[in-house]
Amino acid sequence: MVENFGLDYSTKEWVYHSTGEGDGDFVYLYETMIRDLSVIVPFDKYEADVLQILGVAPTQLHPNGWAAMQAFRVVCHCLRIKPAASLFLYHYTTCIDVKASWVSLSPLSKTNLFNTYLAFYKGFKNHLVKVRALGGTFFAEDKKPMPLYW
Template sequence: MTCCSSSERVCHVVKDGEDNFMYMYETILLDLGVTLPFDHFTGDVLWMIGVALLQLHPNGWVSLQAFKVVCLALTMIPLALVFLSHYTVRVRKKVDWVSLAPLPNSSLFTAYTASYKGFKSRFVKIKAVNGASFCFDPRPMPLYWRLPLKAQVTHKSQLSLEGKVDLQLLDEFPKG
């Protein structure tokens, strides 16, 4: 992990001959406890919404982390399809940031509406050591800024039996 130069921008991509890297906002690592390599759940969510790590607004990372904590407390394996059954992807037009907005009447948590201040200029560059992966999931994940995928709705029919049971359990909890 290295500090970025003043000329680096989060939308920069790898140059020819350079090893892959990713940018990450410091607040995601320090305040939310996100660690590398990413677990299957986090990698799966990022892969399914098709954006680089930095494009997911910190509030979206809060939702991801909170969902993982709840699942682990309930001895459930966090599943991306179950998570995305409660959230939709929203893209901010000016900067292409992606937010995870709770679907109507299915919000698991009270939305964190306070705005993060100053996070945009505080980011680090992370390089994989000796060809290591950034994620336990073997699928390649988007590392660089890109156009987000269009919002997709998760249908219950897409869930495994375990996912349907977990979704039903989560849906029985009080909302918000």
């Protein structure tokens, strides 16, 4: 995390809470996103564009979606190409879990790039980190607005 952000481990708030009056901007991340998938803030253009195109807050995207995004980033790096949301999303369709309101990414037939490991992320929803922006910091490197709350 960059020094312009503060972290709080929250057990009394729900992931879909938004800011109250007088509160600064914040975003929730699942602990596994930081610990296991190396997701950091501010989000780079690729990550922010994926969230913007899907119209979801970071915690609305299931961790498997984040894992696919990170794997795609590594492949792009190895191929010396810049990761782009449009190229990544060309290979996926969205599925919404009606009970939980999570958005999952399902590979399109014949374009499956990576295997998913559903069992790895069991219990992820109970481990949240609240990331607060300090001093007017933006959550996206390109400073474009992006969805922060459900």
